Amino acid sequence: MTQFFQHKLRLPSFPSGYHLITEEVEDAIPEIALIKTGFLQVFIQHTSAALTINENADPTVRRDFQMFVNELIPESYPRFIHTYEGPDDMPAHIKASFFDTGLQIPISGGKLAMGIWQGIYLCEFRRNGGSRSLMLTAFGETN
Numbered sequence: 638m639t640q641f642f643q644h645k646l647r648l649p650s651f652p653s654g655y656h657l658i659t660e661e662v663e664d665a666i667p668e669i670a671l672i673k674t675g676f677l678q679v680f681i682q683h684t685s686a687a688l689t690i691n692e693n694a695d696p697t698v699r700r701d702f703q704m705f706v707n708e709l710i711p712e713s714y715p716r717f718i719h720t721y722e723g724p725d726d727m728p729a730h731i732k733a734s735f736f737d738t739g740l741q742i743p744i745s746g747g748k749l750a751m752g753i754w755q756g757i758y759l760c761e762f763r764r765n766g767g768s769r770s771l772m773l774t775a776f777g778e779t780n
Contacts, residue, residue: 638778638779639675639776639777639778640668640671640672640776641774641776642666642668642671642774642776643774643775644665644772644773645770645771645772645773646662646665646666646773647768647769647770647771648661648768648769648771650766650767650768651759651761651766651769652761653703653725653761653762653763653766654699654761655689655691655699655702655703655760655761656699656758656759656761657693657756657757657758658757658758658759659693659749659751662679662757662771662773665773666775668775669744669748670748671747671780672747672775672778672779673745673746673777673778673779674745674777675775675776675777675778676741676743676777677740677741677742677749677773677774677775678739678740678741678772678773678774678775678776679740679741679757679771679772680771680773680774681738681739681769681770682770682772683733683738683766684729684730684733685729685732685733685762685766686729686733686759686760686761686762686763686766686769687732687733687736687737687762688738688757688759688760688771689736689737689757689760690755690756690757690758691755692754692755692756693755694754699758702760706735710728710731710732710735711728712725712728714728723763723764725762725763725764726763729762729763729766732760732762733760733762736760742757744777
């Protein structure tokens with residue numbers, strides 16, 4: 638039988654950067670354990686933060702992500718018009734579009750079927766972005 642499970646996850650405020658949130662996501666939707674074959678959809682309800690999957694072991698990867706993306710899309714770009722929410726806001730919107738608002742992750746045997754070195758990142762692009770909300774929807778064939 639195919640079943641759907643949905644939960645909202647409210648993450649605390651994180652500083653600007655790339656933060657592993659795999660454990661928080663898994664803890665927020667325990668029904669994953671009931672799914673033999675299916676998917677987890679993770680959706681962030683914000684326009685200045687994003688999600689991605691990448692290296693979960695070496696934190697220097699996350700620091701390199703931040704350095705590279707900040708150099709690619711600098712706050713000091715002089716032609717931004719949308720500036721009334723602060724110098725980090727418009728760059729955050731652009732950065733969020735370079736990544737994504739949603740991830741779809743396979744579920745196999747009651748577990749997320751990611752690679753051994755993969756983790757879910759919250760990409761926080763604002764210095765003071767505040768807490769972030771994620772919608773988690775797991776669906777698939779259950780036992």
